[in-house]
Every structure is written in C-alpha cells, then in structure tokens.
Amino acid sequence: GAVVSQHPSWVICKSGTSVKIECRSLDFQATTMFWYRQFPKQSLMLMATSNEGSKATYEQGVEKDKFLINHASLTLSTLTVTSAHPEDSSFYICSAGVQPQHFGDGTRLSIL
C-alpha cells in the first residue's frame, strides 16, 4: 500500500532552535500534502495544506512565519518550526494523497 515516511520520529532541542521535519511519499507522487498537530488524547488539528510548487495554505490561527512549509517536489514536503519554544512541543504528523489520504508516523517534538 501507499507509504508516507516522516523524519525524524523524535527530536529534543533547546528553546530558540529551529527544527525541520521531512515528509516523503515513497511510492506515489503527491501534489498536495498536509501537516497536522496533535496534542495528547486529542484529535488531529490541520495546520496547513502544502502545495507542490506554490505557497502553502494555512489554517486560521496558524502562524505562517512560525511554521514554514516547503513543497519543492512531488514527493517531499518539509515543515520548519522556527525559533521553537516549549509551547511548540507536540506531535506533528504529515499526510499525502487525496481520497485516500495516507499518514506518516509522526514526529514528537520536545522543546526544553
């Protein structure tokens, strides 16, 4: 079946650091990828829609300058959390594909 790979799976870093998360579609081309954030025991919250070759579309309340998204190829989208602070600690998940949408295994980000 379709596979979406997300890297890294876990990152711990100091406050003020910028962190990049990669999302790759391994066996299909994805014009559109999605980035979600999930807090413990909660549902997935869509942060932004990543469009290959164009600017990402951010959901209301998500700071585009804080969460930089780049979708430079049909198989790779990256999310960079800039100047991360402890409140940015969360589980970040990407997905690719449209009907169906397949998810990566997430990145647990911990900011000290």
Added chain:
Amino acid sequence: GENVEQHPSTLSVQEGDSAVIKCTYSDSASNYFPWYKQELGKGPQLIIDIRSNVGEKKDQRIAVTLNKTAKHFSLHITETQPEDSAVYFCAASSRTSNTGKLIFGQGTTLQVKP
C-alpha cells in the same frame, strides 16, 4: 464550515464482541468518509473508507455504513480482538474542497478485553 461529531469517546468490549462507533457530519456536500486507526505513538492508519454513492462497504471484520439523509456514518468491527485496541477517528471531506482536506471527529478509544 464542516463539523464532525464522533461518539462514544471511549468504548470497552469483551474479546469476540462487536464494536460500533458513530459519526455525524454537518456539510451535506461531504462525499468521502474515511476511518483511521491510531496506535500509541504512531500516525493514523487508514482502515476503510466510503464514498457518498455507496451505502455500505465491508472488508473482512470491518464495515462502514453511510446514511446521507441523516448525515450519519458508522464503523462496525465484528469479532473484536485485543489487537483492535486503539484510537479510531472518523473524518469527512467535502467535494467543495478541491484539496481533499479532511475534517476529523474527536476520536474513540477502543479497549478490547481478552
């Protein structure tokens, strides 16, 4: 905008029993309804989906039913096994969203007791 309500939030069943999780959606233009299973520390895994031109779909022990009139869809798991224990999410996507954006329900934690 679209809203998806999911019930129950937790469900505990005995191994071998059936489990049913229900979702309602608000946007009548929604035309695609996937269900995901999420295990601890992992991303959601698609287990079954249904489109609005179909009323029921089955895959081995898993089935999904859709009632477009009532805007309800449900996940049915028969002969539950301990490995079915996980968090299950329903979602809906509207044909008016050309990106295929999914709106998720709140999730159901299913516990299957051996």
